[in-house]
Amino acid sequence: MVRFKNRWLLVEFIPISQTNTPIKPGSSQLDGKIIWNALKQSVLSNFGDTGWGAVGLSLTVKYYSPMTNVCIIRVAREHHKIAWGALTMLTVIDGLRYIPNVVHLSGTIKHAQLAAIAHNREVVARYRTLAKTPAAYQDSYDTYLETSTQEIEALQD
Template sequence: MVRFKNRWLLVEFLPMPTHTPGREPRAAAEEFTSKQIWVALKQSVLTHFGDTGWGAVGSSLTVKYFSPKTNLCIIRVAREPHKIAWASVTLVTAVDGRRCVPHVVHVSGTIKQAQLAAIRHNREVVARYRARANVPVGYQDSYEEYLRTSAQEIEGLQD
């Protein structure tokens, strides 16, 4: 028996601040959805690799998890064409018309390693938010609950 082998891409979509002349730049208030990310990935594959690239990647490309709070996304793709998907992710410039910069944080062969990397990355992002806010180390805030619930969501993902 042969099993279907995957690659798991852990991607952070960093929204670009919108800049209106004469005003302060501000971050995009609207959040992405996993469906919008999937459509942007499909368009990127079609644009840069054509129908052949989409034929190789399309049947296995799925967005398994997306957190709008940290813009962290877990994408599953078949092992053979995973480099096409990886290249397409890095070439995405906008999701649903909102500019963003994709940052591939981790690539793994199992969902478990992607989950562990996502939980680790969420903790690092929250630590950066706390450092930016200059809060003491023992301070309890809403991020504690977020870290707990996001870890449960991520660990609950099935292959």
């Protein structure tokens, strides 16, 4: 029996504001299905039907957090560079501009989970720094970190 080998991409979608107003955490309208459709269109427009044929069956969005705009994407090991290239060339999702930042590439879901949890903690620390709150301050971010950690750890291959 041959095992199906995957690559796991941890991607942060950084929103670009059209105005000079700062973008609030959690104001994103994205979800996993919208990201998957945008990624599909990017693969089709940049790599054609051949590129989509290579990654289409294995491409899935396993997790998305609207608070931190972090996403875990699974793709086949042989074709992960096509998915990564399509992510890099993706600029508009559902009419809004984003910069996709591939934070981590992993061969196992466990390492992707660990990287996602660590990245969520870094993003929340950035939010707290912008709000000028002390690190020991109890706020809604604490409950978010707990629930997101449980959601990420519950992911199965």
